[in-house]
Amino acid sequence: MTETASPPAAGAVDKAPRRGRPRLDPARWRDLSLVPVILVLGVIGFIVSPAFLTRDNLIGVVQQSTELGLLVLAEALILISGRMDLSLESTIGLAPVLALWLVMPAHGARFAGLELFPAWTAVPLCLAVGAAVGAANGFLILKLRVNGFIATLGMLTMLRGLQVGISEGQSIGNVPASFAYLGKADWLGVPAAVWICLALFALGGTALGYLRHGRALYAIGGNPEAARAAGIRVDRITWIVLAVGGLLAAFAGILYTGHYGAVSASQGNGWIFQVFAAAVIGGISLKGGRGTLFGALTGVLTLQLVINVMTLGGVPPLWTQFLNGMIIIVALVISRFTSGEKQD
Amino acid sequence: MAGQTDGRPAAVRAEGIVKRYGPTVALEGAGLTVRAGEAHALVGRNGAGKSTLVSVLTGMERPDAGRVTFGGEPAPGWGDTAGWQRRVACVYQKSMTVPELTVAENLYLGRFQGERVIRWRALRERAGELLAGYGVDADPAARIKDLGVEQRQFVEIARALSFGARLIILDEPTARLDAAGIGRLFARLRSLRARGVAFLFISHHLQEVYELCDTVTVFRDARHVLTAPVAGLPEDALVAAMTGEEAGAARRSRTAARPPGEPVLRTEGLALEGHFAPLDLTVRAGEVVGLAGATGSGNTAIGEVLVGLRAPDRGRISVRGRPVRTGSVPHALEAGIGYVPEDRHREGLVPGRSVAENATLTVADQLGPMGTVLPARTREFARRMIASLDIKATGPGQPVSGLSGGNQQKVVIARALAREPAVLVAVRPTNGVDVKSKDALLGVVRDVADGGSGAVLVSDELDDLRVCDRVLTVFHGRVTAAFGAGWRDHELVAAMEGMGEHDAPGGEHPPAGEGRPAGRDTEGTEGTEGTAS
Numbered sequence: 033m034t035e036t037a038s039p040p041a042a043g044a045v046d047k048a049p050r051r052g053r054p055r056l057d058p059a060r061w062r063d064l065s066l067v068p069v070i071l072v073l074g075v076i077g078f079i080v081s082p083a084f085l086t087r088d089n090l091i092g093v094v095q096q097s098t099e100l101g102l103l104v105l106a107e108a109l110i111l112i113s114g115r116m117d118l119s120l121e122s123t124i125g126l127a128p129v130l131a132l133w134l135v136m137p138a139h140g141a142r143f144a145g146l147e148l149f150p151a152w153t154a155v156p157l158c159l160a161v162g163a164a165v166g167a168a169n170g171f172l173i174l175k176l177r178v179n180g181f182i183a184t185l186g187m188l189t190m191l192r193g194l195q196v197g198i199s200e201g202q203s204i205g206n207v208p209a210s211f212a213y214l215g216k217a218d219w220l221g222v223p224a225a226v227w228i229c230l231a232l233f234a235l236g237g238t239a240l241g242y243l244r245h246g247r248a249l250y251a252i253g254g255n256p257e258a259a260r261a262a263g264i265r266v267d268r269i270t271w272i273v274l275a276v277g278g279l280l281a282a283f284a285g286i287l288y289t290g291h292y293g294a295v296s297a298s299q300g301n302g303w304i305f306q307v308f309a310a311a312v313i314g315g316i317s318l319k320g321g322r323g324t325l326f327g328a329l330t331g332v333l334t335l336q337l338v339i340n341v342m343t344l345g346g347v348p349p350l351w352t353q354f355l356n357g358m359i360i361i362v363a364l365v366i367s368r369f370t371s372g373e374k375q376d
Numbered sequence: 377m378a379g380q381t382d383g384r385p386a387a388v389r390a391e392g393i394v395k396r397y398g399p400t401v402a403l404e405g406a407g408l409t410v411r412a413g414e415a416h417a418l419v420g421r422n423g424a425g426k427s428t429l430v431s432v433l434t435g436m437e438r439p440d441a442g443r444v445t446f447g448g449e450p451a452p453g454w455g456d457t458a459g460w461q462r463r464v465a466c467v468y469q470k471s472m473t474v475p476e477l478t479v480a481e482n483l484y485l486g487r488f489q490g491e492r493v494i495r496w497r498a499l500r501e502r503a504g505e506l507l508a509g510y511g512v513d514a515d516p517a518a519r520i521k522d523l524g525v526e527q528r529q530f531v532e533i534a535r536a537l538s539f540g541a542r543l544i545i546l547d548e549p550t551a552r553l554d555a556a557g558i559g560r561l562f563a564r565l566r567s568l569r570a571r572g573v574a575f576l577f578i579s580h581h582l583q584e585v586y587e588l589c590d591t592v593t594v595f596r597d598a599r600h601v602l603t604a605p606v607a608g609l610p611e612d613a614l615v616a617a618m619t620g621e622e623a624g625a626a627r628r629s630r631t632a633a634r635p636p637g638e639p640v641l642r643t644e645g646l647a648l649e650g651h652f653a654p655l656d657l658t659v660r661a662g663e664v665v666g667l668a669g670a671t672g673s674g675n676t677a678i679g680e681v682l683v684g685l686r687a688p689d690r691g692r693i694s695v696r697g698r699p700v701r702t703g704s705v706p707h708a709l710e711a712g713i714g715y716v717p718e719d720r721h722r723e724g725l726v727p728g729r730s731v732a733e734n735a736t737l738t739v740a741d742q743l744g745p746m747g748t749v750l751p752a753r754t755r756e757f758a759r760r761m762i763a764s765l766d767i768k769a770t771g772p773g774q775p776v777s778g779l780s781g782g783n784q785q786k787v788v789i790a791r792a793l794a795r796e797p798a799v800l801v802a803v804r805p806t807n808g809v810d811v812k813s814k815d816a817l818l819g820v821v822r823d824v825a826d827g828g829s830g831a832v833l834v835s836d837e838l839d840d841l842r843v844c845d846r847v848l849t850v851f852h853g854r855v856t857a858a859f860g861a862g863w864r865d866h867e868l869v870a871a872m873e874g875m876g877e878h879d880a881p882g883g884e885h886p887p888a889g890e891g892r893p894a895g896r897d898t899e900g901t902e903g904t905e906g907t908a909s
Contacts, residue, residue, distance in 0.1 A: 244740040244747050251737055254726035261685060261723040262737035262791060263709040322728050 065367055066314065066330035073337040081344035089340070091222060095291065097336045098229040099124070101329065102284035103300075103307045104314070105229075105236055106277035108328040111311055112240070113273045114253035114320025115173065118184040118304050120281040122191035123165045125299035127282035128289045129195045131158035132204055132211070143204045151208040155286060158211070162282020165191065166275035173274070174267045188304070196297060205294040215290015225287045232280070237325045245269055254321025309360045310335050313367045334363055385448035387412045387543040387574035388433060388464065393442035395428050402428040403439070404598040408576075410543060410591075412447070415565065415575045417585040417606070420595035421618055421838075421869075426578055429595070430545055433576070435460035446543070465536025466545040471528055475521035479503060479514050483535050510534045511564065526557040530564065537573065544568075545576045550584055562588050580670045582614065582873045596620050611875055612866055619838065619865040636660035636845070638696070640830040641713070641799040643682070646691030646702075651677035652853040654691060659799055659830035664821060666844035667834045668872050674853035676718055679803045679834040683715035684708035685723075695798050709738055714797030716789055716805050718834075724788040725776050732758035732772035735790040761790040765820060782813025789820055799830040806840055818843045836872060838865055 077084035084090075103120050110117045135154045136145025149157065165187070172183040217224040239246035251259040252266050260266050289295050308318075314331025316323030338359045339352075347355060387410045395403040403425045410416040420426050431437035433444065435454065444451040452459025473482045480496075480503035503516035512530040520528060529549060536544055546565075550558045565575060565588065577589055585592055586606055594602040594617040602617045641659040646652075652674035659665050669675035680686045682693065687703025694700060701707040708715075717723035725734055732754050736743060743757065744750040758772035767786045769779055776787055785805065792800060802821055806814040822843045825831045833844055841847050847859045849871035857871040 242744070242748050242750070244743070244749050247733065247740060247749050250729055250733070251726045254728055255722075257723040258717075258726050259737070260705060261683070261715055261717050263706045264737065265706060321726060 063315065063324055063327050064330075066327070066334050069334055069363070069366060070330060070337060073334065073341060077337065077341040077344065080341055084341065084344055089344070091226075093336050093340045094226050094333075095223045096340075097332050098223070098225040099284045099288045099291070100303065100306060100310065100336065101229050101332045102232065102280050102287070103303060104310045104328050104332050105233060105325065106280035106284075107307050108311050108314075108316050108323065108325055109236065109240075109249065109273050109280075110277045111316050111318060112253045112320060112323055113249040113270050114256060115180055115270060115274065116184065116318070117166070117169055117274060117277050118181070119165060119169060119187035119191055120277060120307065121300040121302070121304040122188045122195065123162050123278050123281035123300075124285040124288065124303070125295065125297075125301070126191045126195040126285075127158045127161040127165070127278075128207075128211070128285040128295045128299070129199050129204060130161045131155075132207060132295065133198050135208065136204075136206075143199065143202065143206075152210050154208050154211040158282050158286055159279050162278040162280070162285070163275045164278070165281075166278025167271065169278070170271035170274040174271055192301070195299075199295070199297055201297050203294045203296045207289055207294065211286060212290040212293060215287040216293075223291075225291065228287070233325050233329050240325065245272075249273065250321050252320075253317075306335060306360075309364070313360070313363045315367065331367075335360070338363070385412070386410060386445070387414070388444065388446050388576075390429070390433060390444045391442055393429065393432055393444070394440045395425075395432060395437060396440055401598050403432070403442075405442070406595060406598065406600040407442070408593050408600065408603070410574050410576050412542065412574050413569055413572045414591060415569055415577060415589040417577045417579065417589040417592040418595065419579065419582065419585060419592060419614070419618060420601075424595040424618075425598040426595055427547075428598075430466060430547060430576075430578070433545060434464055434466045461539040461541065463541055464543045464545065465533075465539060465541040466547065467529065467532045467536060467549060468547050471525075471532065473520045473528060473532060475519070477520060478516065479507070479518055479520060479523070479531055480516035482520055482531060483507075483516075483538065506538050507531070507534055510537060511567065524557075526553055526560065529553075529561065533564075533568075537568075542572065543574045543576065545578070547578045548580065549577075550579065550581065558584070580873060582611065582870075582875055585614075586611075594618055611870065615866040615869050615873075619869055636663040637828070640696055641682070641832070642694050642697075644692045644694075646678075646681060646688050646693060648674075648677055648681055648686060649689050650853075652850065655855065657832075657848075659832055661828050661830055662825050663846070664825045664831040664833055664844045666841040666847035667832060667850055668836060668841050668847050668868060669834075669850035670836050670872055673836075673850045673872070675834045675836075675850040676803055677853075678850070679715075679718075679801050679832065682708070682801050682832065683713050685715075709795060712795070712798030714738075714792035714795060714800045716785075716792045716800065716802035718803035718807065720781075720785055720788045720807075724791075725784060727777040728775055730758075730773050731762065731767065731769050731776055731779070731787055734776050734787050735761050735772075736794060738791050739794040757794070758790075761787075761794070765790055765793075766816065780813075782809040782817070785809050785813065785817060786820075789817065793820075793824065797824075797829060799832065800824050801832045801834070803834040804837065804840070805833070805835070806837060814839060838868065841868065 103124060106120055107117065131154045133145050134157055135149050135151050136143060136147065138144055138147045169184055169187060172178050173180040214224055214228065219227050240249060241247070248259065248264045248269055251262065251264060252269060256266050285299065288299060310331035311323070311328050312318060312331070313334060314323065314329065315327035339356065342352060342355055389407075389409045391407040392405050393403050393407060394405055406425060406429060408418065408429065418426055418429070428437065432439045435452065435457070438454045446463040452463065474485065477485070480500045483503045483506060484499060500516045507514055507516065510530070510533070512527070512534050514523060514527045514531055520531070523531065533544065549561060553561060569575065577585070579585055589606050592604060592606050592609065592614065593600065594614065596618060597620070601620070638661050639658045640661050641657070643655055643657045645654040645656065647654040655678060657665070667675040667678055677686065681688045681702070684703055684705040684707060692699060693702055695711040695713060698711065700711040700713070721727070726737075735758050736754050739757070740749055741747070743753045755772045761767065762769060762772065765786045767779070767790070768783050776784055779787065789805065792802070800821065805817050805821065809817065818840060821831050821833060833840055835841055845861055847863060847868060848855045849857045849859070849868065851872065851874040856874070859868060
């Protein structure tokens with residue numbers, strides 16, 4: 033489990049500014065509550081299959097955690113500021129498709145693009161699409177004051193439909209090299225996506241702990257009225273968080289596309305459930321204002337390890353969905369009691 | 377205190393009621409008798425025990441000691457809701473109807489008798505008869521939310537009476553009505569009285585007591601103080617009974633050590649439609665100015681406009697001569713206006729976060745370079761605040777939810793003082809804190825002024841207002857009187873209750889012609905975010 037050695041350091045910065053002495057208090061235990069679960073899963077995995085503790089398998093687990101992890105990072109930031117965004121799971125598919133549509137050659141390939149922009153702009157375009165989706169959510173939620181749950185649920189369906197419409201329901205292959213690079217490359221023997229994901233979690237943790245605006249997220253999520261009375265520009269910051277969330281989802285889409293070499297038509301389909309599960313298991317409150325990114329990261333790893341162990345254990349594929357749901361509920365209950373806090 | 381018998385037994389008689397909540401004594405052997413067909417007023421300052429008595433009389437709370445009888449019979453058992461409802465009904469300040477349902481459904485909610493299937497036509501007919509019987513002009517098929525406040529109240533009264541109760545408790549029934557509505561309500565109440573219904577009327581507006589009631593009972597500090605016929609009871613005697621001081625005896629308060637300096641805060645023609653009329657206010661350095669007024673008088677709204685939480689319709693605010701953009705909290709903070717909100721749970725604190733974080737919310741931009749917040753500086757800052765305000769906490773890292781009320785409020789004040797404001801606006805800063813913290817908190821406000829800043833204290837608590845150098849009373853959105861230091865309790869209370877209008881000297885002339893504010897000023901602060909563009 034070498035991969036989990038660095039996240040504690042990265043996540044620990046979340047807590048540092050709120051702590052006077054370097055001692056373990058309940059707040060820190062809550063952060064670490066999933067670590068024993070992960071260790072237990074490791075032992076189970078080892079018992080179930082000797083293949084578990086191989087380098088390839090573990091790297092596979094963390095690589096698969098990256099895309100989900102980025103969505104969880106995005107959702108965690110949004111949840112901490114007291115909102116939610118269901119459309120992230122569509123953004124991860126739509127943003128790459130839209131970007132590729134704009135840059136891919138109009139003729140010759142199976143998928144005909146518009147060729148409006150040079151190929152190298154695919155990555156920035158994809159990120160811009162993600163940020164735009166987040167901003168559109170922000171407009172609906174913050175300006176029109178519609179219900180955020182339903183608005184982003186509508187957005188989820190609409191964007192999924194847009195992706196299907198543009199891609200004609202097919203996978204898009206032959207993506208530009210710049211677009212595929214990050215998802216495919218290995219740095220120091222570990223997929224680049226893993227490094228990037230860890231770096232982004234560390235960056236997010238630092239921002240939440242050490243930046244004025246990052247810290248404001250907790251205040252906004254914990255009590256928006258108090259934040260407003262303290263001079264925090266609540267709506268503006270929330271809007272930025274939603275846009276950043278969309279951007280991270282689009283980035284997850286880039287990694288995913290690079291990893292598999294193509295954008296599948298169902299990319300991200302049904303992920304939002306796991307995203308929320310990982311966030312809540314990781315100690316992020318759905319009511320806002322509570323939780324850390326380190327916790328969220330352990331939530332992601334827990335879920336992915338469970339899936340991996342099940343696969344290695346030879347669970348019949350027809351039963352994986354049932355077990356997956358059951359295990360999420362079990363993990364939720366476990367984290368509820370190890371952290372000793374009510375989840376809401 | 378028992379009313380004289382006139383043949384009929386008393387509608388309700390409560391004797392020797394004791395109710396304690398932990399160490400707090402809410403009622404200490406208090407009692408009250410309402411005769412049949414009587415309109416009886418219950419008055420007293422906040423915390424006098426009025427609402428506790430109402431809870432006891434309606435069977436919501438079980439007294440620790442004492443006896444309640446209705447019409448000579450002992451009160452129903454505790455928990456026998458139907459039994460209580462047959463004897464006494466209460467119309468609360470807040471509407472207890474279901475807005476999405478029709479008038480008929482609301483009238484018979486939870487008691488559609490005898491039928492498995494609701495027969496709508498019969499239900500509506502019965503409701504129509506009931507309403508007509510009490511002279512209430514409301515369509516039984518209309519939804520409650522489409523009715524006006526006034527009609528809604530009548531529907532509630534009719535529902536209360538339909539249970540068979542012959543005693544109705546009205547808790548601040550006029551707070552949400554305009555003058556004409558109050559007139560119609562009173563007319564309706566008088567006609568009901570003529571049919572033998574007794575009323576217990578709770579109000580902060582003493583003139584209404586004189587208008588409607590025959591007898592008045594005064595509670596003070598959890599005790600019964602006085603019951604007397606309204607006719608022949610002079611106003612000052614009533615106010616004196618409420619405040620517990622002989623008219624004429626002034627209490628000295630701690631006020632400014634030196635003459636006030638330059639103006640730090642000035643408003644010109646500041647107004648918010650439906651809340652307060654144009655206000656010209658000047659606060660000088662070293663001065664604490666009180667804005668006294670009952671709930672709904674508009675004084676809270678003035679405070680919220682000053683700090684930028686609400687945008688005024690008209691008028692300007694300037695701090696130390698420089699204009700401040702109105703309706704924007706960041707601009708108000710930047711200009712040097714500190715804010716202690718009315719409700720620390722709603723607007724003051726982020727409950728799960730630490731003392732340090734809460735105290736530094738307003739100064740996050742000063743805790744490190746380039747938008748960073750350095751933990752060491754945050755802790756250092758919080759430690760200074762903990763020391764200077766004497767906050768009882770285990771350290772800067774303790775979550776605020778673990779502190780006592782008084783210490784939580786100190787954290788809120790720390791947050792307001794963190795930017796060393798030119799003027800501190802505090803709304804009911806001692807709300808819900810114990811006596812000792814109260815003194816400490818008020819001492820802080822005084823110290824802020826003594827340190828060369830100005831302070832505006834919005835409150836209806838006389839103890840709060842005692843630290844003020846000047847007190848302006850606000851009634852129905854207008855400044856009705858101004859008092860220097862050394863005011864007398866009864867004068868101030870009378871002015872806050874809208875009686876005995878004084879001249880308003882010193883340039884705080886309220887313009888005439890504004891009606892009664894449309895709603896209570898504590899209602900939602902929805903709408904403009906104040907940060908746009």
